[in-house]
Amino acid sequence: MSIKDELKAEKIELRNATKKMRLNLDREKKAEYDAEIQSRVLTHRSYIYTNVVFTYVSMENEVDTLGIIHAAWANGKRVAVPVCERNSNEMKFYIIKSMDDLKPGYFGILEPDVKKCEQEKIVSRGLCIVPGLNFDAEGYRLGYGKGYYDRFLKSFGGVSMGLCYSNGVKLKLPRGTYDVPVKVVVTERYLREII
Numbered sequence: 001m002s003i004k005d006e007l008k009a010e011k012i013e014l015r016n017a018t019k020k021m022r023l024n025l026d027r028e029k030k031a032e033y034d035a036e037i038q039s040r041v042l043t044h045r046s047y048i049y050t051n052v053v054f055t056y057v058s059m060e061n062e063v064d065t066l067g068i069i070h071a072a073w074a075n076g077k078r079v080a081v082p083v084c085e086r087n088s089n090e091m092k093f094y095i096i097k098s099m100d101d102l103k104p105g106y107f108g109i110l111e112p113d114v115k116k117c118e119q120e121k122i123v124s125r126g127l128c129i130v131p132g133l134n135f136d137a138e139g140y141r142l143g144y145g146k147g148y149y150d151r152f153l154k155s156f157g158g159v160s161m162g163l164c165y166s167n168g169v170k171l172k173l174p175r176g177t178y179d180v181p182v183k184v185v186v187t188e189r190y191l192r193e194i195i
Contacts, residue, residue: 010174014142018133018168022061025165033188034064037163040191042071046127046159046184052078052120054093054158055129057102057110062131063163073097080120083111084148091148093120107144124157130182135162136173139181139194153180161186 025033041047053072058065072079080093084106094112096102105111130149132141141162143149153160162182166189185192 007174007176011142011145014170014174015133015145018142019061021167022133022165025061030064033165034067036188037063037186038067038071040186041068041129041161041163044161044184044186044191046161050077050125050127050158052080052122052126053129054080054082054120054123054126054156056131057081058131059109063165065129065163068129069096069099078120080126081110081112082148082152083114084109084146089147089151091152093123094118095120123152123155126156126158128153128156128158128160130160130162132162132164132168132182134168134170134173135164135182135185136170137192138172139183139185140173140175140179141182142173147178150178150180153182159183163187166190 053068055065055068069079078095081096082091082093084091086106094114094117096112096117101112101117102110103113130141132143134142139162160182161184163186166187169185169187181194183194185194
């Protein structure tokens with residue numbers, strides 16, 4: 001087995017274990033953890049001093065971002081949500097002004113309706129909330145394996161912030177050549193800035 005195949009197999013095993021762990025997380029505990037994570041995000045200077053928040057719309061077993069989205073609107077910030085382009089494997093972010101601007105997209109994930117939303121083309125600043133199954137001490141992440149965020153983060157000039165439950169944080173994750181670390185990792189127990 002090649003090193004590339006070993007890396008792929010290790011990532012698949014870790015993804016499956018983390019997904020199972022999330023499925024077994026008690027709903028009340030999840031809500032409590034999500035509230036702790038949201039509180040840490042909303043009080044961090046990268047959130048306070050930005051005028052645009054790039055964020056995913058969480059699915060059922062992910063760290064919830066709906067509270068962050070609604071807080072951003074209440075704080076007068078612009079909220080940009082990604083659309084995954086299947087042909088190019090790229091992500092483009094569009095400004096949403098309400099949850100009505102969203103529709104089911106790739107993988108059933110809620111995405112902006114590009115017919116009624118304006119694309120956010122300035123990616124040199126802002127806060128990008130990044131999903132991940134796992135993060136490590138250096139900010140590297142294990143996502144769902146498509147590489148959309150790694151490609152986006154390469155050109156993103158703002159602060160990237162990964163959200164994860166603390167039991168998904170590892171000392172060191174398997175990583176590939178194109179993996180891009182985040183600058184901040186937030187869990188229900190702590191916020192860690194990567195130096």
